[in-house]
Amino acid sequence: MQEKPRGGLFSRLSKTRENLTSGLSGLFGRGVKLDESLYEEIEDQLIMADLGVEPAQRICNALRDRSKIEKPESAEALLAILTEQISAILEPVEQAMDTGQQQPYVILMVGVNGVGKTTTIAKLARRLRDEGKSVMLAAGDTFRAAAIEQLQTWGTRLSIPVIAQQHGSDAAAVAFDAYQAAKSRNIDVLLIDTAGRQHTHGDLMEQLAKMARVLQKADPELPHEVMLTVDAATGQNALSQIEHFKTIIGVSSLSVTKLDGTAKGGIIVAIAEKFGLPIRFIGVGESMDDLRPFVARDFARALLPEKLGDK
Ligand SMILES: Nc1nc2c(ncn2[C@@H]2O[C@H](COP(=O)(O)OP(=O)(O)O)[C@@H](O)[C@H]2O)c(=O)[nH]1
């Protein structure tokens, strides 16, 4: 279900929008005077709001070109052009997840510690279940005892089976067992949790690569999707996390969490421009309903107000 652009998402992104708008308000407060210094200042504001240098340049170049033709005279007209340009960068990465290609469709959830992997798995499992799919979870974070329990608790609450072994066991073996179980029970989607490793932690990264290799012994196509979760609040650091996980295991898609608590939501634009990886979901809160499919246009419209002074 597509939500109204000015509904829930708009309020969840308020910190990012205020961050972006407070800088722009100063520029437009005196009325719009289209000159080079205005474009440069807008570019600076976009960079400071974490949208990234190249996207900010692209957006401002387009703004320059279009302003010559359209001659926007109000802040609203300029904001509308900015929103459209941001949307144009985001549209290519709006690619909905299609779990119907394989049975079970296997998703390996990766990412550094604390970004929201396990929570995102639970939210996603519920979403898939509500769509009528059968789901299974695998407790592949065997590194922390509490992580297995956390996943089992979600499984019980959602009435979704969880395959787990004891703390300290081989994560690759858990993943392999879970795949066999999912296959024999005709499960539609298997979501495999993994331990949160700092991308600088070599051993744990190697274990992650091993999980993929062991799964590939059962089927060379596995996992069908490696979903990397990044926390929007880490800002520019999210970019280096994506880079590292790409080299270690390959990343097929992204989920970006914690957009509700941060002023750094503009990082999504930087991520989209730099990597072009599908952004499947965004996390906008801690409850089960707070995982939303990523919709480029709605996101762009929630990043900027329609009028300066709108909250
Ligand atoms: N505000 C907010 N909190 C989130 C979001 N996603 C996850 N969290 C919280 O982040 C914390 C760490 O999540 P967890 O799933 O255990 O992270 P993991 O270590 O990557 O598995 C938990 O307290 C979650 O409730 C989100 O989109 N918004």
Ligand SMILES: [Mg+2]
């Ligand atoms: Mg976890």
